[in-house]
Amino acid sequence: MTKVFTIGTRTSAPTTPRARRPPWQERPTVAGRSAKGLSLGGVLAVMLVPLWIVVVTSLSTPGAVNRAGGLVIWPDGLTLQAYREILTDPTVRTALMVSLGITVAGTALSMVVSVLCAYGLSRPGSPGHRLVLALLVVTMFVSGGLIPTFLVVTGLGGYGRWWALVLPSAVSVFNILVLRAFYTRTSAELVDAARMDGAGDWRILWSVVLPASRAVTAVIALFYAVGYWNSFFTVMLYLPTDSEKWPLQYVLLTYVNRGAGMPGSVNAGFGMAYARTAPLSTQMAVVVLTLVPLLVVYPFVQRHFRTGVLTGAVKG
Amino acid sequence: MTTPHPLQERPGRRIRPRRDRSLLIMVAPAVVLLLVFNYAPLFGLFTAFQYYDPPVGVGNSEWAGFDQFRRLFADPLFWGALRNTLCLSLVQLVLFFPIPIALALLLNSVLSVRVRTFIQSVVYLPHFFSWVLVITIFQQMLGGAGALNQFLRSHDLQTWDITTDPGTFVLLVTSQVVWKEAGWGIVVFLAALSAIDPGLYEAAAVDGAGPFRRMWHITLPGLRGVIVLMLVLRLGGALSVGFEQFLIQRDAVGHETAEVLDTYAFYYGIGTADYSLGAAAGLFKSVISLLLIWGANRLAHSFGEDGLYRR
Numbered sequence: 001m002t003k004v005f006t007i008g009t010r011t012s013a014p015t016t017p018r019a020r021r022p023p024w025q026e027r028p029t030v031a032g033r034s035a036k037g038l039s040l041g042g043v044l045a046v047m048l049v050p051l052w053i054v055v056v057t058s059l060s061t062p063g064a065v066n067r068a069g070g071l072v073i074w075p076d077g078l079t080l081q082a083y084r085e086i087l088t089d090p091t092v093r094t095a096l097m098v099s100l101g102i103t104v105a106g107t108a109l110s111m112v113v114s115v116l117c118a119y120g121l122s123r124p125g126s127p128g129h130r131l132v133l134a135l136l137v138v139t140m141f142v143s144g145g146l147i148p149t150f151l152v153v154t155g156l157g158g159y160g161r162w163w164a165l166v167l168p169s170a171v172s173v174f175n176i177l178v179l180r181a182f183y184t185r186t187s188a189e190l191v192d193a194a195r196m197d198g199a200g201d202w203r204i205l206w207s208v209v210l211p212a213s214r215a216v217t218a219v220i221a222l223f224y225a226v227g228y229w230n231s232f233f234t235v236m237l238y239l240p241t242d243s244e245k246w247p248l249q250y251v252l253l254t255y256v257n258r259g260a261g262m263p264g265s266v267n268a269g270f271g272m273a274y275a276r277t278a279p280l281s282t283q284m285a286v287v288v289l290t291l292v293p294l295l296v297v298y299p300f301v302q303r304h305f306r307t308g309v310l311t312g313a314v315k316g
Numbered sequence: 317m318t319t320p321h322p323l324q325e326r327p328g329r330r331i332r333p334r335r336d337r338s339l340l341i342m343v344a345p346a347v348v349l350l351l352v353f354n355y356a357p358l359f360g361l362f363t364a365f366q367y368y369d370p371p372v373g374v375g376n377s378e379w380a381g382f383d384q385f386r387r388l389f390a391d392p393l394f395w396g397a398l399r400n401t402l403c404l405s406l407v408q409l410v411l412f413f414p415i416p417i418a419l420a421l422l423l424n425s426v427l428s429v430r431v432r433t434f435i436q437s438v439v440y441l442p443h444f445f446s447w448v449l450v451i452t453i454f455q456q457m458l459g460g461a462g463a464l465n466q467f468l469r470s471h472d473l474q475t476w477d478i479t480t481d482p483g484t485f486v487l488l489v490t491s492q493v494v495w496k497e498a499g500w501g502i503v504v505f506l507a508a509l510s511a512i513d514p515g516l517y518e519a520a521a522v523d524g525a526g527p528f529r530r531m532w533h534i535t536l537p538g539l540r541g542v543i544v545l546m547l548v549l550r551l552g553g554a555l556s557v558g559f560e561q562f563l564i565q566r567d568a569v570g571h572e573t574a575e576v577l578d579t580y581a582f583y584y585g586i587g588t589a590d591y592s593l594g595a596a597a598g599l600f601k602s603v604i605s606l607l608l609i610w611g612a613n614r615l616a617h618s619f620g621e622d623g624l625y626r627r
Contacts, residue, residue: 020427021427022514022517022518024517024518024521024522025517025521026521026526026527036422036425036426039422040422040423040426040435043419043435043439044435044438046495047438047439047441047442047495047499048438050453050456050457051453053456053457053463054453054456068466069466069469069470070461070462070463070466071456071462071463071466073463112345113345113346113349114346116342116343116345116346117342117343117345117346117347119339119342120339120340120341120342120343121343123339126336126339126340127336127339127340128340128343132343132347135347135350136346136350139350139354139355141606141609142358142602142606143354143357143358143602144354144356144357144358144359144360144361144598145357145361145581145595145598145599145601145602146578146581146582146585146586146594146598147360147363147581147585147586147591147594147595147598148357148358148359148360148361148363148595148598149353149357149360150585150586151357151360151363151370151374151591152352152353152356152357152360153353156352167349167352167353168353169353170349170353171346171349171350171353171354173350176346200338201338201339201342202338205342222444226444229446230444230445230446230447230448230449232446232447232448232560233559233560233563236563237586249446249448249449250448252448252449252452253448253452253564256452257448257451257452257455257564284456287449287452287453287456290446290448290449291445291449294444294445298437298441298444299437302437302440305436305437305440305503
């Protein structure tokens with residue numbers, strides 16, 4: 001049937017650290033080594049320099065921003081003023097709370113639903129197993145599309161409600177299939193031993209399967225959380241006018257993206273604290289604020305990417 | 317599929333009704349959510365064949381036959397959006413697709429595990445950024461008030477606001493996609509590379525094959541299946557070119573260049589409350605996309621590859 005790429009632990013030999021050059025491989029030439037170094041350095045620079053500029057500018061004093069004529073590249077007078085400002089600004093503070101709330105609640109819901117569904121489908125021969133699987137996979141290829149989904153959600157009274165940002169995207173079939181692939185591979189001996197000891201499925205899931213698949217659980221939770229944290233279009237769809245209900249991404253869009261530089265877009269009416277366009281360092285502080293939760297979580301989950309991101313294709 | 321363990325129940329033999337019930341309960345929430353938010357909207361597709369009137373509802377709106385599609389195909393804005401979408405897809409195929417492969421090969425040739433892990437964690441990161449954030453960062457770097465123009469101004473050079481220039485918009489959005497997704501794209505290829513038996517390289521080297529011949533005869537054939545799969549997916553998604561990305565930037569460069577099928581459906585379907593027209597545009601897109609996936613798979617099969625699903 002379908003092929004699904006899965007995320008999880010890699011244990012096979014080819015991934016063992018290859019810190020030394022194998023004896024049969026040619027000694028790299030100086031030109032080859034420097035070309036490799038330069039291109040990798042270039043890639044890193046393209047990724048990191050913009051982030052560096054944004055962070056440094058957000059930490060700069062108004063004087064430093066003036067002296068630089070805009071964005072600050074070399075630190076020159078640092079202050080936390082911009083952060084103090086946005087964290088006391090009611091619009092940004094509310095938006096931060098909304099974003100955190102949606103992300104935490106949404107991720108919890110998605111994980112519970114997905115883990116249960118994945119486990120329910122992972123026991124061979126469970127009733128209706130093929131039917132449910134087909135039901136899931138079909139949604140990956142066929143969808144009602146934007147307008148019909150909008151009509152269903154508004155028909156259920158979702159317009160202007162936060163749940164409209166969460167429930168329609170609460171289930172990711174892809175994520176369920178990844179989890180399921182892992183659960184079917186959980187050691188059958190362990191599961192059988194637990195069953196012999198009288199454990200039911202809920203118990204097996206909670207005390208055997210989940211602990212055995214911590215890495216994939218963390219990675220999938222990150223996927224869901226990032227989806228909720230980054231949601232922006234659903235806000236535009238269901239909460240376009242309720243500015244007090246906006247999450248951070250939408251505030252970033254109206255304050256910073258639309259507020260600075262884009263001609264013809266509206267800036268008045270948003271953000272009571274800032275009359276026209278907020279000072280550059282304040283804008284950059286909002287940018288950094290949307291990054292912080294990700295940067296806090298990323299290192300912990302990224303460890304699991306490393307213990308093995310992909311095992312390859314699994315036929316399901 | 318995994319083979320059933322002898323101690324576990326065999327398919328088709330219902331011997332533990334109590335346990336089966338708890339499995340069904342576990343699956344239920346996901347199924348309910350899918351039925352409501354993925355299957356119920358399928359009925360909304362009827363609106364594409366109606367003169368849909370929200371207060372009357374899908375059940376009672378007047379049927380329109382193919383009128384909405386006739387209106388759609390008579391709309392020059394729709395053809396503009398379709399042309400933009402295809403053009404962007406083609407450019408992304410040419411300019412984006414090879415980059416993750418090249419990057420994966422480059423990274424795979426780095427011997428130090430620590431360096432490799434560091435680079436990986438850096439290039440994966442932007443995948444988790446929102447489009448709002450990515451576009452804001454691009455705006456700050458390349459926009460009218462951005463770092464590039466700041467530099468040009470301070471050297472008394474001609475300034476150039478790339479973020480609002482329709483002429484280079486295609487390249488701008490492609491470079492945004494590259495910045496955000498190229499790093500994450502290497503994941504699949506790294507996995508395929510790690511599945512290649514290192515013994516092959518050694519044997520080839522012993523037989524006198526240099527680095528380029530080893531890449532040509534071992535590495536690339538090892539990647540072939542994954543490359544074909546990615547191409548099939550790319551073709552199936554040819555009509556989807558990053559909805560949010562265009563939604564955010566459409567007003568800055570103008571709809572002539574930045575309107576794509578998805579934004580068209582959004583603006584004319586929801587923006588002007590012409591739901592039936594929007595649904596027709598969406599249905600058109602879904603049908604063509606399914607045909608593209610099917611066609612690409614046929615093509616993959618004819619090259620002896622698995623593609624997305626097997627024959």
